[in-house]
Amino acid sequence: MSERNGLRYGLLALALLVLLAILLLLVGREDALESAPAAADSARLESLAELNGQAPTRRALQIQTWQTAEGAKVLFVEARELPMFDLRLIFAAGSSQDDGVPGLAMLTNAMLNEGVPGKDAGAIAAGFENLGAQFGNGSYRDMAVASLRALSAAEIRQPALRLFAEVLGQPSFPEDALMRIKNQLMAGFEYRKQDPGKLASLELFQRLYGAHPYAHPSDGTAESIPAIDRAQLQAFHARAYAAGNAVLALVGDLSRSEAEALAAEVSAALPPGPALAHIPQPEPPRGGASHIDFPSQQTHLMLAQLGIDRRDPDYAALYLGNQIFGGGGFGTRLMEEVREKRGLTYGVYSGFSAMQARGPFMISLQTRAELSAGTLQLVKGLLRDYLDQGPTQQELDDAKRELAGSFPLSTASNGAIVGQLGTIGFYDLPLDHLESFMAEIKALSVEQVKAAMARHLDPEALVIVSAGPEVAQQALPPPTGKPAEQPSGVPEH
Template sequence: MSERNTLRYGLLALALLVLLAILLLLVDREDPVESVPAALERDRLESLAELNGQEPNRRDLQIQTWQTAEGAKVLFVEARELPMFDLRLIFAAGSSQDDGVPGLAMLTNAMLNEGVPGKDVGAIAAGFENLGAQFGNGSYRDMAVASLRALSARDIRDPALRLFGEVLGQPTFPEDALTRIKNQLMAGFEYQKQDPGKLASLELFRRLYGEHPYAHPSDGTAESIPAIDRAQLQAFHAKAYAAGNAVIALVGDLSRSEAEALAAQVSAALPQGPALPHIAQPEAPEAGASHIDFPSKQTHLMLAQLGIDRRDPDYAALYLGNQIFGGGGFGTRLMEEVREKRGLTYGVYSGFSAMQARGPFMISLQTRAELSAGTLQLVKELLRDYLDKGPTQKELDDAKRELAGSFPRSNASNAAIAGQLGSIGFYDLPLDHLETFMAEVKALSVEQVKAALRRHLDPEALVIVSAGPDVAQQELPPPTDTPAAQPTGVPEH
């Protein structure tokens, strides 16, 4: 052994002796707060196997609720783990409230942070950024949303809330910004003409809902958007963004008194007015198929019928039943039969969109154009068979275990909790909804799921829209455990 190696190993041995001595001191020393073994026990990673079939723990939210003086409903969860808060306002101000002017709700929401008295869009963005705060907004069929995330320290919280209140309560809807956003939307409408999936979706909602407010797209149309003016935005904002039409969801490092003061400040900054009435339920549509001729190699297939509203007592049973059929990704009946055994698609999905009125139940996929007729027939047969026989006990048990394991993620972060609170408040669900939902799922039997599915779905009542080329059709390949490999790359539209 060389002299250099001898010196190296000697230093290494000395270092190990020093490290061992430090560890012994740490173990022997009495820590008035926590011993090292206790800390290690607390921080160690735990195997899922140790659950021994039991459900993971779910966070006890302890939701508190009240109403502001202006009529806004507040739901609050105190969460002291992080020095910040998440604020989410939900208004019944989605496109279902457009009142004959498609795109009005979306444009109003998009313009909120484009200008307030004394500040343009750049100053607003800089104001939030300088505080380390995040502003967000969006508009959908049922609702419009605005959110704020910021540190809970008063020197950050107070100015962030003032700016947030200005954006929601005093938007100026500047003409230059309105022109810019309209131009962006019109460019988007032109792009939609090259997207067969989007064309199929637009046609599907038109056929499914007819004259109902859900029928038209939330973004409006190429005919409606150019005519919307600033006065219409101001009028819609005054009625739809009123405090009485708002749900305030709040989660974070705040006491009850601080939360009440915050909610009161935001509520007072909004226009004053009552809640808008709920929209009516849609009429049942005429079943049948329609086709959009589009030059592509793939054909988009969309099948739908009216589903349920968010307060339907069968919600849990339908949710679980759909997870087995086509809502849970790989392992569902649709994915197994259509993709895994036959290689007909990259993905096929189904789902209930439960909304304020009856939302759609929808199945969507895309497949090779020459196999589209056979694939459509296969999907219809799979739905008919599922409604006739229901899930197996194993499928039900597997779906329950998967849901029990994934459901805690729905309240794993403050932002996720704020989203849950917003839904509970907007759809008038009970405060213990998250707990009762899981209890309902756990108690469901095969027959209960089957009965719920058959109450709400009818394979003969499907509205079907396809978009793709008119080509000669081929027979489907037989099912196999080793289907032909899917082509590489993104499917061609």
Template sequence: MSERNGLRYGLLGLALLILMALLALVINRPDSSPTAAPAAESTHIESLAALGDQPPSRRDLDIQTWQTAEGAKVLFVEARELPMFDLQLTFAAGSSHDDGVQGLAMLTNAMLNEGVPGKDVGAIAAGFEDLGANFGNGAFRDMAIASLRSLSAADKREPAMQLFNQVLGQPTFPEDALARIKNQLLAGFEYQKQNPGKLASLALFERLYGTHPYAHSSDGNAESIPTISREQLQAFHSKAYTANNAIIALVGDLSRSDAEALASQVSAALPKGPALPRIAQPEEPKPCLQHIEFPSNQTHLMIAQLGIDRRDPDYAALYLGNQVFGGGGFGTRLMTEVREKRGLTYGVYSGFSAMQARGPFMINLQTRAELSDGTLQLVKSMLADFINNGPTAEELNNAKRELAGSFPLSTASNAAIVGQLGSMGFYDLPLSYLEDFMRDVDALSVEQVKAAMAKHLNPDALVIVTAGPSVAQKELPPPTDNPAEQPTGVPEH
């Protein structure tokens, strides 16, 4: 550096120091003027407490419904904010309709976009991508879904719908794609053997449901998948993917006439046939405890019993009660006692999975193997206490407030709304369900929640599956605000 540049930078640094000192003096100078105006009040909410009892705003939905000529029920919400639309078809075509061929429903759904006349899976994917559209699909115990997100402009919408209708109505189930997906599934089954949580879950559903269709996994198993033929997929598609067996949900930048036209197109493209019968209710299982020996540091604990179906009138009360017990994350009784006060687990959760038939109520956690017996007894005693005594008024009010704050997220996007519409249509819920649910939750008392939990849960009727090593057991640490041994990391898988 030259002497001239060094002098220049030295003077510049000195000037900056003087400027910073002057700014500090101005900022820190007390205001001695007796007539100084008070600082303006902040318009920002500093805390949720500032909301008081005011409920958060929620998106109002004008849900319209009708039926297509082929018998499909349609639910539609016009939403002009974005130049796009979401379409979801929900079929009563889940694994509960496998009819003894485990994995048939899942494999049929997975193969929908693998080929149509004149196009293979690559051409189908490129077709949607070139239009800025997105195809989705999935199969579960109750249902199978197929979805489309597309721009609403006619030059994009019409070819996207044409391709979507081909995928739903004319899948060719090519043999090479079928072999590839089977191999992927078989590799997944091998991986499951190293996953104690998955092994425990499979055993739990078998114990809980016995011979009921919910007993087996939607994915099938290593024995069933290789035997499924292309002809079986075609037959299942013809039977289960009919318009009479479908709910069509539409949300987005569409007029009513546009929505009617789209629904009519997709309905007409589907196979013709009746709706499949509803799933029968399962029988009550016998209480049991099954242990799966597995060489791991932690033991998975899965505790369950039959819960309710989706149309049970106690749904809101049980949902709210479970938010207090173990469904609301941190602050629930289970998380407070088992994790925060004793350091026994990374996370513990409970929940009702209400389905077309009675779904499970489940408690799921994993803990150190040498503390598994004591942890299991602790959780069982906490469940019994909650069933007998219910939540406190403070716990219930906090849960109501949490739900009031989070429930608007269920309609925060078009994708979220179309999912809600599909569920409402599939489970035959009223169009006012979203408003009814929050109204019912807000009106619930401690006594009503306690009565609902006691009616539907029995601490002496639990189906329990554990997976982990058989090791000598230790006494549980006493509860404390500072547990001696905190969870060390993410649970094992």
């Protein structure tokens, strides 16, 4: 036998031995599975076929709620699957509380982690990083938010909470950081002059809300930001970040007693004070169109009117109706007629933004400038037809099935759950809101959805803002299954 053949036979023998070992392992594993308790079967992955057309199961939440001694509302879900916790504080401290100083709420929130007594922004960031904790914050029209994620072990949780409480309760608002953030904002104001979509959005909100607190942009204006000083930030913090104005959402690997101690520590660190008064409802605006002349290839179109607040009894019906009309991406009426059949846009969307007061219903898209007038009339006609006819039964069934399939994602992670708790607490929704919402969705009929949409929307009352060049208009291409010409360029926003 040659050396080469010897090596070949040796490798073959080795391969046979490995194959035999694998077979023995598989047989042993099969025997072990057959003798395992029945409980092991429940841990395996389920085939989609086994769902038999039914929606996947959603995680049931056992929401516990109480109020701290200082007046903060707490919503807590115990979740032992991961050794961590998510904490979110929501304050009625958004730009609707600016009280005539646009940008005050946003600047206050942005400055929270820029300094506390004895620590600058770098020390605060290093403190969270060294603990493996994550701090987050943000400010919007209705609310301001601060969040913390950390391991639940006491040696991590307690120092992370102490630092979080300092940041929320004792911000020092250092002058150098204030100047830096102001400069960043002013640069952003200059940049947005070159963004036709942003210019259209600013004018739309101004026309839609007039003198209402929702009218001005959350990040302020080039006129308001330079004049805001440290004393104003301190006063706003003392008033709007008070414990009585806070909702504390908490999810994680904590017992009820640990959660109560955590909430009490954070609540006690906040300024004392009551909840702020809710903002008033806006007055309906005058409809009509306005145009911003802007040199570009495409025209931005925005159509809007006042929608609903978050506690409106028609919320579920409007949510489902909008999913069919323009809120569900591909397959909606708007996408089918405007993009798929005519190739007028890359995307067209509609939506209700339900807030503390009546938020906007809005339709937005970009299209070729020379087709903008025809596209606008097409979209208005589609809305008019939808309100007159309502959805088909097939559209309603498809939308319900899609929502039922995606709804479990709303509680698929601790981060998702804490967001749901924050919404429930801030808008004062029932604790069983998630279950009742889906039950209401399932029970809705075509007639109920049609009636709800018609109660709240009127194509003749739309506030319309366009931004793009003044060019000669062309007739729209006829609808077809394969549009001959797609929109030029990529979306500009």
